Amino acid sequence: AAGVIQSPRHLIKEKRETATLKCYPIPRHDTVYWYQQGPGQDPQFLISFYEKMQSDKGSIPDRFSAQQFSDYHSELNMSSLELGDSALYFCASSLEGTGHGYTFGSGTRLTVV
Amino acid sequence: QKEVEQDPGPLSVPEGAIVSLNCTYSNSAFQYFMWYRQYSRKGPELLMYTYSSGNKEDGRFTAQVDKSSKYISLFIRDSQPSDSATYLCAGGGGGGADGLTFGKGTHLIIQP
Numbered sequence: 001a002a003g004v005i006q007s008p009r010h011l012i013k014e015k016r017e018t019a020t021l022k023c024y025p026i027p028r029h030d031t032v033y034w035y036q037q038g039p040g041q042d043p044q045f046l047i048s049f050y051e052k053m054q055s056d057k058g059s060i061p062d063r064f065s066a067q068q069f070s071d072y073h074s075e076l077n078m079s080s081l082e083l084g085d086s087a088l089y090f091c092a093s094s095l096e097g098t099g100h101g102y103t104f105g106s107g108t109r110l111t112v113v
Numbered sequence: 114q115k116e117v118e119q120d121p122g123p124l125s126v127p128e129g130a131i132v133s134l135n136c137t138y139s140n141s142a143f144q145y146f147m148w149y150r151q152y153s154r155k156g157p158e159l160l161m162y163t164y165s166s167g168n169k170e171d172g173r174f175t176a177q178v179d180k181s182s183k184y185i186s187l188f189i190r191d192s193q194p195s196d197s198a199t200y201l202c203a204g205g206g207g208g209g210a211d212g213l214t215f216g217k218g219t220h221l222i223i224q225p
Binding site: 033041045103104 | 157213215
């Protein structure tokens with residue numbers, strides 16, 4: 001069965017650079033969530049999209065932005081990277097209203113040096 | 114106070130034992146709850162979800178929700194070494210595409 005695909009799997013960037021993470025949800029899923037999990041931390045909700053519109057916003061820094069495209073894939077853009085942005089970034093998708101929970105991707109590990 | 118509290122462990126039990134993992138929450142608006150299992154360096158995978166108070170069983174896993182005391186539990190029967198992982202509880206609520214609020218996760222070790 002198709003799963004949530006995230007790319008790249010690993011990314012190394014220098015401070016003040018920009019990074020773009022991509023998420024391809026399960027086919028027909030209409031909702032995408034982004035989470036950030038720092039070392040030894042629980043996942044923190046960043047932002048979500050439903051039918052290509054932002055639906056909820058968590059602890060996402062102003063330096064980050066995200067969008068969901070017409071094919072439902074989503075991109076998380078991160079600018080002016082800081083060392084503290086080093087984390088595992090998870091994307092999850094769901095089909096709103098089904099109550100089937102969320103399916104997570106394997107994550108993108110971002111290392112800022 | 115975090116909205117979802119969870120003992121980080123580690124919790125170490127012998128193979129075959131019944132495991133009890135617990136979370137408390139403070140947000141009365143939560144309408145549904147989920148348990149995720151996360152192996153090291155992997156994304157969390159959904160184990161169980163529940164909407165209301167009571168029990169839900171799926172194979173060796175039973176999720177229990179007590180909304181009156183804001184307490185959720187996950188029981189694992191006949192535990193296996195492959196169950197060794199971090200277990201995250203999460204609560205969500207309201208309409209629309211809300212994000213989840215996670216606990217910090219409990220590190221479970223099943224000793225062969």
